[in-house]
Amino acid sequence: MPWEPSPPPLPARDAAPRRRHQPEVTTRRGTPRPGRRAEGAREGCPRKPPLPAAGGARPGSQQPSRATDTERGDVEAAPRCPRPARRGSGGGACAGRARAPPPSPGRVGAGGSDWPAGRHVTAACRAGRMRGGAGMPGREAEMHPVLKAFVCGSISGTCSTLLFQPLDLLKTRLQTLQPAVNGPGRAGMVTLLFRVVRTESLLGLWKGVSPSFARCIPGVGIYFSTLYMMKQKFLVDRSPTALESVFLGATARAVSGICMLPVTVVKTRYESGRFGYGSVYGALKSIYQTEGTRGMFSGLTATLLRDAPFSGIYLMFYTQTKKLVPQDQLDPMLMPLLNFGCGIFAGILASLATQPADVVKTHMQLSPQKYHRTSQAIAFIYKDFGLVGFFRGGVPRALRRTLMAAMAWTVYEQMMEKMGLKS
Secondary structure, three states, X not given: OOOOOOOOOOOOOOOOOOXXXXXXXXXXXXXXXXXXXXXXXXXXXXXXXXXXXXXXXOOOOOOOOHHHHHHHOOOOOOOOOOOOOOOOOOOOOOOOOOOOOOOXXXXXXXXXXXXXXXXXXXXXXXXXXXXXXXXXXXXXXXXXXXXXXXXXXXXXXXXXXHHHHHHHHHHHHHHOOXXXXXXXHHHHHHHHHHHHHHHHOHHHHHOOHHHHHHXXXXXXHXXXXXXXXXXXXXXXXXXXXXXXXXHHHHHHHHHHHHHOHHHHHHHHHHHHOOOOOXXXXXXXXHHHHHHHHHXXXXXXXXXXXXXXXXXXXXXXXXXXXXXXXXXXXXXXXXXXXXXXXXXXXXXXXXXXXXXXXXXXXXXXXXXXXXXXOHHXXXXXXXXXXXXXHHHOOHHHHHHHHHHHHHHHHHHHHHHHHHOOOXX
């Protein structure tokens, strides 16, 4: 049988899926090209599209309206144009089709976004506005409340130390005078005041202010921050009782006193006038090299016996006195005056109760080789000066501690109120 070629196979119907209809787009020369997107849909910045004719679309152009194509989904939405559209150009090639960025959690403008429409915002620009933009949540780094209490306490300690340093110097000099030189309490203080001014000039009253700053600025900050932290932990939305006030004040002062005791030793020696230290660092280095750690922490027991009860008694009288005054009926402008008055009353009582421990502390820090134990210092003071010796320098100390504590608490509470915290 002769060979016959087989007929060609018929083409399969619907072998390939039909392509979605794409509108014809007019090019610059006016020739329609099917299957291509309009210029301006490419990546990057598009060139300026041809201006439409007076009647809307170009004569002979079969380009459909952009709104209709977008609504039908025939034309894919173009990416954001890096450059803003020019005014009066009808919005540009991609200004009307730019996708809006996701709304931010901060300030929300029209359309749910805080970024201006038609503008390209880079990642660096967006991050910068998130860090420092007005009204954004990350504009200001919120300070921890304990750190706020530390700053307020340090500022209040700076003011009180600078003002009342002369009283601290007179107290130290009075406690180290010999019995033959010392006279009545007030006369001795006045006589010593004029002697210091005559021999060391007026600025001599502020001798030892640098170690006082080194001690009081961080020390008062540690005291108030520790006190605030314990109040937030143990006392929730209530005022402390009398015994709780004694515990809180004594604990906070003990922590502060132990941390700042080496600087306290340097301050006491500065004010006595018996040592020729050039700086606080040099004094600490000299004490450590000659006396070791024992010399840097000399008088620790006496310091704790003086400072811890003082702060506990002071806080107890301060809080209980403020409760007796109806603060709701008082003018807010008079609150600083009320706090200062309550502080003075509490400071006088606390100073008188802790004066003997202060005298013992001063003797131990000035002569650590002579007094190895607190009992030795107590026996020496009683033997040479009697019971009156435990209250030497009580007038300037009471004035200084009372005024310093009253001012420190007044400034601290006002600053904490400004920061929106309850002291």
